[in-house]
Amino acid sequence: MPSKIAMSIHSRIRQDDIVILIMGITGTGKSTLIDHLATGQPGTIVRAGDGLTSCTQDVAMFVVNNHFSNRIILVDTPGFGDTNRTDMEVLENISNFLADLYRNNISPHGIIYTHRITDNRMSEAQCRALRCFHRLCGDYACSNILFVTTMWDEERSGKRAEEMQRCLREKYWRDMISLGASTTPYWNTPQSALETLKNFVGRRQGLSRIPLQIQLDIVDKRLTLGETEAARALQPPKVAVLLLGLTGAGKSTFVNTAAESSRARVGQELTSTSICVERFLVDHPRKLTSLIFVDPPGLDHTSVSDGEVVKKISESLGALNRSLPDALFGGVIYLHDISESRTQSPIGTTILTLLSVPEPSKHILLATTKWNKAMTDPEENNSRHLELVNGAWKQIRERGALVGKFEDPENSESAWGLVDLLLDRQPLDLQLAHSELNALQEKLRTLTPQKRRGFFTKLFKKLFGR
Numbered sequence: 001m002p003s004k005i006a007m008s009i010h011s012r013i014r015q016d017d018i019v020i021l022i023m024g025i026t027g028t029g030k031s032t033l034i035d036h037l038a039t040g041q042p043g044t045i046v047r048a049g050d051g052l053t054s055c056t057q058d059v060a061m062f063v064v065n066n067h068f069s070n071r072i073i074l075v076d077t078p079g080f081g082d083t084n085r086t087d088m089e090v091l092e093n094i095s096n097f098l099a100d101l102y103r104n105n106i107s108p109h110g111i112i113y114t115h116r117i118t119d120n121r122m123s124e125a126q127c128r129a130l131r132c133f134h135r136l137c138g139d140y141a142c143s144n145i146l147f148v149t150t151m152w153d154e155e156r157s158g159k160r161a162e163e164m165q166r167c168l169r170e171k172y173w174r175d176m177i178s179l180g181a182s183t184t185p186y187w188n189t190p191q192s193a194l195e196t197l198k199n200f201v202g203r204r205q206g207l208s209r210i211p212l213q214i215q216l217d218i219v220d221k222r223l224t225l226g227e228t229e230a231a232r233a234l235q236p237p238k239v240a241v242l243l244l245g246l247t248g249a250g251k252s253t254f255v256n257t258a259a260e261s262s263r264a265r266v267g268q269e270l271t272s273t274s275i276c277v278e279r280f281l282v283d284h285p286r287k288l289t290s291l292i293f294v295d296p297p298g299l300d301h302t303s304v305s306d307g308e309v310v311k312k313i314s315e316s317l318g319a320l321n322r323s324l325p326d327a328l329f330g331g332v333i334y335l336h337d338i339s340e341s342r343t344q345s346p347i348g349t350t351i352l353t354l355l356s357v358p359e360p361s362k363h364i365l366l367a368t369t370k371w372n373k374a375m376t377d378p379e380e381n382n383s384r385h386l387e388l389v390n391g392a393w394k395q396i397r398e399r400g401a402l403v404g405k406f407e408d409p410e411n412s413e414s415a416w417g418l419v420d421l422l423l424d425r426q427p428l429d430l431q432l433a434h435s436e437l438n439a440l441q442e443k444l445r446t447l448t449p450q451k452r453r454g455f456f457t458k459l460f461k462k463l464f465g466r
Contacts, residue, residue, distance in 0.1 A: 013106055018201055019073045019209070023094070024114035025129055026079030029150035033114065033186060034074050036193035037064055059097040067194060068201060075108070080129035087125075087234050091132060092225055095214050102215035109209055110144045110200055111137060115168065117149040117161045117185070121426060122172055124289075128234060131326065134176055135229040138213025143180030146200050147173055153188045236288040238281070238327045239427055240320060241419065242313070245335035247298030250369035254335060254406060255280050255293045258415040277316035285416060289423070292320065292327065317434040328427035331363030333418065335406065336388065338368040338381050365402040365422045366393050372409060 013019065022030050064072040075097075078090045101107065113133060119126075137145060147168070155161040169183060177183070184199070186192050217228045225231050243251040256262050259282045277296040284291060296313045320327060368385050389403055397403055402421050408414040 013073060013101075013104075014071065017071045017073050018068070018110075019075060019101075019106065019108045020197070020200070021075045021077065021098075021108040021111045022114070023077050023111060023133060024079055025116075025126055026081045026083070028079065028114040028116050029186070029188070030076060030079065030114050032188065033112075033148070033150070033193055033196075034062060034076055036188075036190040037072075037074065037197055038062055059093060064197075067198065072197065072201065080132070081125055087129065087132070088225075088231065091136070091230060091234060095136070095218060095225055095228075095230070098212060098215050099218045102211060102219045107209040107211045107215060108144070110146060111141070111212075112146050112148050112200070114148050114150050114186075116151050117164055118151045118155050119164070120160075122168075124237075127172070127426075128237065130172060131233040132230050135233045136212060136214045138216070139179050141210045141212050142176045144210055145176055145181035146196075147176075147181060147183040148186045148196060149183065150186050151188065152185050233326060235326075236290070237427075238290045238292055238324055239330040239423065240279075240292040240294055240317070240327055240430060241330045241422065242294045242296070242332045243335065244296070244332055245298060245369075246337070246340065249298065249335040249337050249340070250406065250409075251295050251298075251335055253409050254333070254369070254415055255282070255295060257406075257409045257412055258282050258291070258293070258419065260412050277312045279316065279320065284419075285412065287423075291330075291419060292324075294320075314434065317430065321431050321434050325431070327430050329430040329433045330419075330427050331365070331422050331425065333365045333367060333422065335367055335369045337370045338384055339370060339373070362400045362425050363422070363428065364396065365404060365418060366396070367404045367406045367418055369406045371405065371407040 022034065024030050058078065060076045062074045062076065064074060077094050077097075078085070080087045080090055082090055098107075115126075122130075134142075149165060149168070152161065165183075165185070169177060173181065173183065184196055186196055214228060214230050217223045217230075218225070243254060245251055259280065277294060280293045280295065282291050282293060283289075294313070294316060296316070297309050317329075366388075368388065371381060385405065389397060393401070393403060404418045404421060406414055406418060
């Protein structure tokens with residue numbers, strides 16, 4: 001049975017030792033994995049987390065002597081999402097340890113990052129921790145990363161678990177995998193743990209240790225922790241939301257209501273007001289998130305063609321991505337004037353048609369506006385809303401699109417209630433959204449006027465069809 005010896009930061013690490021850093025969210029099985037590697041049984045020397053509290057409070061190191069020609073040093077780290085400390089405190093603990101190692105000319109041979117396969121979705125906290133992990137390691141060290149999915153023995157639906165594994169590989173871990181990271185399942189047994197470690201170490205023996213980005217930042221560049229990209233990744237992300245609708249639908253009023261101030265100019269005449277894409281940064285009143293409302297000209301603008309609108313949106317999202325590379329894309333809020341009779345206009349119809357595939361629908365919220373200004377009977381307005389929901393919007397609604405009412409422009413909760421519905425869906429990669437939009441915008445130039453009518457179908461299918 002392999003032995004395991006707790007070591008301090010100042011313990012004796014030989015130059016031929018293989019150092020493996022183990023990281024992940026609290027409760028993903030890091031300590032259990034180490035238990036199996038060290039003793040063959042969970043909970044014997046390292047206490048695995050068995051409740052709502054975090055087990056690993058500080059960095060600890062353990063030696064695995066058997067099964068390998070070199071000693072294996074397993075470095076157990078406190079997990080992000082700790083119940084007793086903030087993620088920044090966890091990062092500080094880990095970065096101090098790694099900086100001390102680097103000052104002694106030691107860097108990890110590999111990094112294992114654990115993730116529960118039983119999770120149905122990636123939470124905002126998990127995405128933030130993953131971004132921090134990537135920045136902590138740096139692109140150059142990605143070839144030494146192994147993503148280990150845990151708790152397969154608790155997953156009853158193999159099909160669902162395999163779909164989650166595919167989603168992780170193709171979406172959340174994609175960038176790091178493209179830089180050399182690999183993945184493997186761990187079945188919560190000593191044999192599975194040992195096989196995982198043997199395969200990982202066997203692939204890396206003979207390689208020199210690769211300094212992590214956080215080690216270079218703190219020791220070589222002498223940055224403070226707060227100045228590092230890893231620390232910045234822990235800051236609450238800004239989420240961009242694109243507001244669309246025909247001219248006069250109330251996009252600017254929606255922004256002003258959410259911000260509780262007159263930030264966007266509201267048109268009072270029949271001509272369209274905004275001729276450029278405006279962005280408004282508004283802090284969420286209840287969540288540690290800032291929204292960036294992207295307000296382009298209306299789709300049937302009196303002075304700007306729809307092709308120019310697309311170009312302006314593309315340029316705006318590109319500038320936003322360059323200035324805020326960590327910003328996410330929450331999706332689209334499509335506003336429709338409840339008293340408007342243009343429900344069957346070419347652009348409006350196209351937009352509703354183009355959103356008829358499952359994935360785009362998940363990132364779209366369709367809302368009726370101007371309930372307070374409609375000159376018709378309230379019952380008639382409700383009847384119009386139901387006609388939209390069960391008629392023009394039926395197909396996309398049945399495929400997962402959200403539907404709501406922006407009823408009271410004097411009450412900020414009327415706007416934020418709709419935003420929260422959209423934020424409950426996992427945000428998209430802003431860079432990906434921009435690149436797809438930009439490519440389609442370029443393609444628009446080559447289309448004949450007749451073919452341009454179908455452009456918005458391709459646009460939204462590409463923009464949200466991931």
